[in-house]
Amino acid sequence: MNLLELKPITTQMLKAVVELDQLCFGGLWTMAGYEREIDSPNADLLGLSLRGYPVLIGMGCLWAIVDEAHITILAIHPRYQSQGFGQFILLAMLRLAQKRGLERASLEVRTSNKGAIALYQKFGFKTAGIRKRYYSDTGEDALILWKGGLQEVEFVQNVTTWQQELRSRIVKDTGYQLRVH
Ligand SMILES: CC(C)(COP(=O)(O)OP(=O)(O)OC[C@H]1O[C@@H](n2cnc3c(N)ncnc32)[C@H](O)[C@@H]1OP(=O)(O)O)[C@@H](O)C(=O)NCCC(=O)NCCS
Numbered sequence: 001m002n003l004l005e006l007k008p009i010t011t012q013m014l015k016a017v018v019e020l021d022q023l024c025f026g027g028l029w030t031m032a033g034y035e036r037e038i039d040s041p042n043a044d045l046l047g048l049s050l051r052g053y054p055v056l057i058g059m060g061c062l063w064a065i066v067d068e069a070h071i072t073i074l075a076i077h078p079r080y081q082s083q084g085f086g087q088f089i090l091l092a093m094l095r096l097a098q099k100r101g102l103e104r105a106s107l108e109v110r111t112s113n114k115g116a117i118a119l120y121q122k123f124g125f126k127t128a129g130i131r132k133r134y135y136s137d138t139g140e141d142a143l144i145l146w147k148g149g150l151q152e153v154e155f156v157q158n159v160t161t162w163q164q165e166l167r168s169r170i171v172k173d174t175g176y177q178l179r180v181h
Pocket residue numbers: 024025074075076077080081082083084085086087088107108109110113114115116118119120122
């Protein structure tokens with residue numbers, strides 16, 4: 001049986017993590033950087049993989065800072081993009097943020113990254129501001145996106161519903177089973 005698994009990343013997966021980082025961000029964080037996230041009680045680092053295969057399909061990372069979930073990483077392997085996996089990991093991170101009791105989520109995204117911006121907006125993220133020339137490689141601005149009300153009953157229910165709908169869509173489209181640990 002082909003089984004997709006979304007689970008906390010462990011040190012055994014670090015090689016695949018760095019490879020995915022290289023593919024999606026051109027080397028944003030080092031292996032030591034990711035190792036720190038694994039060890040940190042204030043970070044959640046999730047990986048999506050196909051059981052038995054060494055390649056990581058996607059990953060997401062959030063930092064819990066006071067009452068805020070700061071989303072630092074969301075990446076899907078180029079071969080697996082546009083199949084709902086990015087949304088699925090984002091929703092799993094929002095669920096973890098809710099379980100941690102966090103009130104809001106925020107992140108920075110390149111102003112040119114229309115796909116990612118559309119993804120976040122779909123789940124209620126709004127623009128909170130701009131960080132001028134935030135990205136040192138290109139000098140590009142960052143859009144600060146923000147979502148409040150993570151603990152509101154309606155939003156908690158929405159996240160559950162969206163996760164269920166997306167799970168059905170992914171299982172139907174890929175023919176794989178999907179397990180969240
Ligand atoms: C951004 C990224 C994580 C999206 O992951 P994905 O698995 O391809 O996205 P999904 O298939 O889950 O799509 C999510 C939604 O975002 C929107 N979206 C995604 N790509 C889009 C695009 N190119 N243009 C417009 N909307 C897009 C759609 O609303 C889509 O929902 P739909 O499929 O129901 O229409 C992925 O493209 C990626 O890893 N990019 C490189 C790294 C990166 O830029 N990360 C984000 C940094 S903040």
